[in-house]
Amino acid sequence: MKVVAFARTLQGTGASRRLRKAGQTPGIIYGGTAAPELIALDGNALYHSLKKEAFHGSILDLEIDGKAQKVLLRDFQMHAYKQLVLHADFQRVDASQPIHTKVTLHFVNAEISPAVKLSSAVVSHVLNELEVSCLPGQLPEFINVDLSKLEAGASIHVSDLQLPEGVTALTHGQNLTVATASVPPGAAAAETAAE
Structure with a gap:
């Protein structure tokens, strides 16, 4: 499955709140040899993707600025009563490592x-x-x-x-x-x- 994300530079509560108001979900990619990356995802697309079982149990192709990397969904937080994903965590995957x-x-x-x-x-x-x-x-x-x-x-x-x-x-x-x-x-x- 393919996921499109955008790099983000601003972090913190205020920046995350502004992202969510604009219909995006803040997230992070970590693991592997590279440093953790802050990302933003389309909130509506992510919400609907999370309803699919395959999204939780598959290696995903995460594309940032045209470059794709293999990741695994590790965690996500939902709003208590709104149809809103508050945050998503992805882990980089190395094909040779279990x-x-x-x-x-x-x-x-x-x-x-x-x-x-x-x-x-x-x-x-x-x-x-x-x-x-x-x-x-x-x-x-x-x-x-x-x-x-x-x-x-x-x-x-x-x-x-x-x-x-x-x-x-x-x-x-x-x-x-x-x-x-x-x-x-x-x-x-x-x-x-x-x-």
Whole structure:
């Protein structure tokens, strides 16, 4: 995805407030060997880009004054109630250096799992994103969590996930739970009464 930004020289609360009134969002690019750069982005375009999942989990081409660089969205601040992005942070990416970032999990096939079909279990998502390490070129937009074999009372852990090639989960030595299937107490009672 491509993002167009403009270099800015003025910084501080007053300068940022004037930028926002003009429809722009202040931001910064940091990381790599170059010094941090202050930038301004089109506020409306950035607001709509942030609604796309791919914008959060992809390497972006950030263009400043005709020069493009590879970056990753690291943080952003939203206004409490207005449709306004207050600030955005981007990190430069080196194609030869591994990056650490969070990737969204997509849960698929819950409706055909034995837990749901046979036991009327409720599938709970314990994690919604997973911290991973990989080279920038191997960064997945999302990771699928296949629930098709999930039994009632069972769980899916990080070790059960099929990670794309070159992607390593950063779980700090723990096999974290990703999803669980539990039968609600009311359903179990109704089943016993029926028997």
